[in-house]
Amino acid sequence: MKLTLPAYVGRIAFSALAALIGAIFALPLIWFIFAPFNARAELGLAIPDPWTLSNFATVFGNSYAVQALWNSFIQATGGVILVGAAATLAAYALSRSSVPGKGAVTYTLLLFSSVVSGSAAMVPIFLIVSAMGIMDTHIAVILTFAGGLLPTAMFILRDFIDSIPKSYEESAMVAGASPVQAFFDVALPVIRPGIVVVVVWAFVNIWGSFLIPFILLRSSDNMPASVAIYSFYSEAGTPIVTLLAAYALIYSLPVVALYLFVSWKFGFRFFGGIKA
Amino acid sequence: MTTEPITSKPRRKVRNFSLLSNRAGAAFMLPAGLLVSVFVIVPFFWVIFVSFTNRTLIGRTALNPEFVGLGNYLALFDPATFFQRGQFGFSLILTTQFVLASALIGQALLGLLLAWLIQTVPPWVKRITETFVIAAWILPEVVIGFAWFAFLDRDQGTLNALLTGFGLPPGDFLLEQPFWVIVVFNTWRGAAFSMMLFNSAFSSIPPSYFQAADVAGASSWQKFRDIGLPLIRGHIVTDLILITMWTFNTFTPFLLTNGGPSYRTELVSIYNYRVAFQDFQFGKGAAVGVIMMLINLAFALVYLSLGRKKAPKS
């Protein structure tokens, strides 16, 4: 299609505006590109002279900090599997069955979860976990996150599934598939982009969260990176900027990698899924 | 709620024939139901119950909390102190302004603008812009908090270095404009979600609609106003419900300001944390949590009714 001159100018203006906004979003993060490679970084933006990897060597020499990354991985992966599986099943059931009052359920749970994400609910959660005898274990963190994130995950996924025509599964069932087969063989592949969004969202949430692991874990061996990062503080309690920046960079890489992988492999889209 | 998909026009069929039997539906819901019951519903009712007691974390009332009726709620709404800095009312008003400025105007509008822009720009611009906007959303909050702290530092921060470079006066933002700092921060942090949601909403509109408008010579603004916006009304409601709730409950600004200076950035979530975990007054903290939920509920109802009004019925 041939563009008219005004449309062409308009397109350039759009590109310039989009690029400008992108640049503004990048600004607060630039510091992280340089500080980890600087032997004596301060809060100021400075190009390392010379570039050094010594901060990373120190960080990797700290077995506690390395273990913490692994712990984050266990907790986030465990939580994501649980949230993804439970939310998909439940959202599908809410969308496709005729359970009475199903419309109100997701909204009510969403509101409940907003209370439970607050600090007041940390005490009952602590007491429940304590009564279950699973204090200071990965499973405690995984279960708690799964419970807390499920309402939102179900809310997102249900809207997604609602927008998928039922005729997909119906035709499968006409062809003799059981409802469960229809779910796994027909619905699941169609829902997958929605699940991917929920998975990334849940992973990012667990990976970055401080309060729940802080309340439920005690031994250094189980702490995730979001808590361990506070060990890069000096005797006087101030951040050791260079090490903290280096660790922060390593700690950030998995979520960035996950996003890039997912957007390359599946496309990070809500598709036409979500709407109220 | 208008959750029935537009595509399933013959509504009677939905009633008569559900794809899952009730038993299978219940089985599908069991894992989520168990988790949510234990980690959401039980704590929720615990919070409601405790909000009527004077339970504390340490001290005599940790062991023997007393029932105080509406005492905590009345104390929160005590007219003598309600509007003072560091009190509930002050915090509530601050949070409302924060939600309006950073969620509704900031995240939703910026997200909408970005989503519309990246429909038309070349792929590489789209890719780069998206990546940075989304990076702000997915990076862990400790990292983000620290990055912004360095960014805003009065003496060495990147922002002041830039301002000085452009010949502008540097600012002491965290001390002088703490409220606007957290507004900008939260907009930056959360715009990605709205952008992605609206982006997929826009891409789900059949291209033929826009091509027809192009033929008629419509400007980008006209296409946005007359085609894009009406068709994504439902998505806007979903977006507003979620980002309002997230912004209302967000705790991340604490990492930047600790709620200060002088309570000027003490959002209700931070107030709640202070009451519950620094003053150790769990009864009062629970009451704050309950009120926060009621406000979230009010927001959600308003959005849903707005979304239903004039909703395009095919």
Add this chain to the structure above:
Amino acid sequence: MSNHLRSIAFGLIGATAMAAPAFAVDLDITCRCVIGGVNSATAEWIEESVIPAFEAANPDINVTLNQFGGEDAQLTQQLALDFSTGAGPDISAFDGFLIPAFAEGGQLKSLDELIGEDYANWEGWDHISDGIRSILSYDGETYGIGLGTDVRMIHVRKDLLEQAGIADDWQPTSWTDVLDAARKLKEAGVEAPLQLNAGVAMGEATTMQGYWMALLGTGEGVTDENGKYIVESQGILDVLNLYKTIYVDEELGDQRAQLLADGRNRSFANFRDGKTAMLVEGDWFYRSVTAPGSEFEVADRDNVMSWVKMPAEEPGAGIRGQDFVSISGGTGFVINPNTDTPKEAWKFLSFMMSQEQMTAFQDYQPGIRSRSDVPIPNSPFLTETSQTLLPLTTARPNDPNYNSVSQEIQRMTEAVVSGELSPEEAMAQYKAAVTSIVGEENTVSLL
């Protein structure tokens, strides 16, 4: 790797350490200490000296140190939850001023109740003074063993004083002296000559190093002799006016450092960088913050840094009619009231606080220790300050509400220092807040 696999396996089946068959007793100890980070010396001492020696003597007991890297207040939060259920460490570091609130809440048991005879017969009590023992006591019962105590003073930079023409042997005898010196220093180009902690962000450091140090100079405390909280008095007003003079009216101090989240570190940096010449702090500031090799190391410290006593408002106007004032706190270790192994926990705790181990601690970080048979090492600073200030010092009230009131004090100072409220208004707000915490019958007005 096998460790990782095991932790996954444990995680998956939800097993806890306790469920495993135990041939040996496992003890956990927690402190806000990280090797190479916060309170590194304590962590090194426990890890390198106490645990190896203890395990050699008791092969059937395994001790693990949990290095807690967060803030003091965060450790308090964890312990308050843990000690009410039996989760958490068997032994933990503990700040003395929290003992009453934890004891009232059932989150600590007295050693008498928990340990009994072994506690009463411990040899160490003969070497720990009643004053120091009382730091971890409440209502006549002992809840833990103190590690040491501290004193507070004004740390000064002699090089800056000299620049401002202030005599080498300067010792202020009134607040006016301190303010005059600050004015001279300001004239001589010192940006923020005086640091008296204020504000919410510094937490208990505001109450202890700032408010108390001034308030004691007016002859008052936070409570009166009957233990009632003073909510209105000339002393409170004088202190708030002092803050106003320093931070608002004459800008003799760095107002930003009182208000910003990382303000305390800024105040340390100011002292290091020669922007502050007088800073009110505990001996910890000398022992640790400005020590060689630390982040806030003061260059050429022996020649540059010194200390003076904190004067009363006027000579003789201080608490108990003193000319100079100081206040002390103390930390120690307590035992989880719900531990499965109180006997072993006590065994470890008393071993840690033995003369031998406490003396070993002096090699990691010299300080004023709780045991009289552990001498202060050859450190002129510690010897002089402890000899001069311990006789003058005061302790915080042993009261379960103190922690909450302390937070109101921090808010009151912040309101004045930010210029938001006048001293009178701030005091009125303090009165209302404290009255609602402790009840009107436990407050007193001296106006």
